[in-house]
Amino acid sequence: PDMHIATLNDKGKLEVELVVERGRGYVPAVQNRASGAEIGRIPVDSIYSPVLKVTYKVDATRVEQRTDFDKLILDVETKSSINPRDALASAGKTLVELFGLARELNVEAEGIEIGPSPAEADHIASFALPIDDLDLTVRSYNCLKREGVHTVGELVSRTESDLLDIRNFGQKSIDEVKVKLHQLGLSLKDSPASFDPSEVAGYDVATGTWSNDGSYDDQDYAETEQL
Structure with a gap:
């Protein structure tokens, strides 16, 4: 609350939208810069340490x-x-x-791997993917873009409750996102690991498609608008 943001004269006006996120440790501004971010978005260093x-x-x-x-x-x-x-x-x-x-340095180490495992490396690579690669419906995609969610890493840092707070983002969009993340071996924050795509209404696991039951119409799958 005591951070000095700007100094305005009598005729000046300032409108600022701030994004506050959870995290760990210290993250420099260069890592907070999302690819394809709109003009005017200014990333800053993040210090999450309490x-x-x-x-x-x-x-x-x-x-x-x-x-x-x-x-x-x-x-x-x-x-x-x-x-x-x-x-x-x-x-x-x-x-x-x-x-x-350090206590084990005088004996031959067994079963110790330096660096991330292959599975962890795949997850790390997936975090950098833009949400464009998820092939979401235009409705879900545009809602996430307007909320400032541009990468898979930013998406998995959100909970279902966070996404439901987004205007026009309902349970059907939540199910779609969970299915797409499950295909990458990922999930939303705090989501149970027991998620089963076959239990999602209207989704055919065998074909990877949604049934034409009104859940998604042609407009939902229209070409994604440029934001």
Whole structure:
């Protein structure tokens, strides 16, 4: 709320639409730049970490008659989404896992693969795909484009509830998106892994087509308009 965005004179007017997303760690602006984004969209760096500040100092301390011990004092400041104790506990757990790898350096490592697995690599590649490649109906495609969803990675970061909040994006569009993502081995955020396309009304798994039951008409499949 204290971020300085612009300075206007008496005749100036400013209309800004901000996009707020969930994430992890730090993401530079160059990675937030979506391909084919409309003119005027300005990507910025994203800092998702709930930890605002950490300082430490080491003081001498006494244990019984000995005075050659050290005491570590940590000052952790966080956002309201997590308290300092939980943040420190999470960091400690991560350190234990990382140092656990070093413990095995004197023996031959077995079954350890460096880098993403082939399946993970496929998923990472799929995240960069534009939603144009999903071959969505024009209705679903245009709704997502207007909402600023341009890639598969941006799409899978949304929940069903997020998509239902989009104007004109109903349950039939949700089903269509879930089927398309399932074909890539992906799913919407927080969606159950047990999704079965054969249970979607009007969708023929064998042919990969929708039945002509009124769910989608010719207009839905018309050429996608340029946004």
